[in-house]
Amino acid sequence: MRHRANSATGEPAPCSPVPAGAHTRVPRERRIASGGVVRVVSAEPAGPGVDAIVCEYDFPDARWTQTFLSRPLTPRQFEEALAGAGLAVESYATEDGTWVRAVPVRGAGGT
Numbered sequence: 001m002r003h004r005a006n007s008a009t010g011e012p013a014p015c016s017p018v019p020a021g022a023h024t025r026v027p028r029e030r031r032i033a034s035g036g037v038v039r040v041v042s043a044e045p046a047g048p049g050v051d052a053i054v055c056e057y058d059f060p061d062a063r064w065t066q067t068f069l070s071r072p073l074t075p076r077q078f079e080e081a082l083a084g085a086g087l088a089v090e091s092y093a094t095e096d097g098t099w100v101r102a103v104p105v106r107g108a109g110g111t
Contacts, residue, residue: 023051023072035060043070 022040029039036059046052046069053070057063073081075097079089082102093099 023053023070041065 023043026040026043029037031037036057039056039058041054041056043051043053050069050071053068055066055068057066082088083105086105087102088105090101090103093101
């Protein structure tokens with residue numbers, strides 16, 4: 001599961017699940033249909049159970065890097081973390097489960 005820092009607390013907040021081994025099989029890269037390349041450059045410990053992941057994105061018209069916090073979770077732990085934030089998985093957008101669409105749970109948080 002990938003996390004981004006929660007702007008309110010600075011704590012990692014759930015963002016999307018990550019395939020098993022994603023934190024240990026680095027560096028790696030994959031080409032995507034638009035002609036770009038996504039590289040996972042490094043995964044370094046950033047705290048208890050949290051890694052700082054550095055990715056490079058290289059496209060014909062642009063190149064940038066992104067660093068984010070990531071915490072490996074089982075699918076059940078991921079769904080429990082979402083539930084704790086008043087969200088539920090609506091669908092997985094990719095076969096490997098890297099991207100997920102999460103939606104508010106009715107009745108949670110005043111909805």
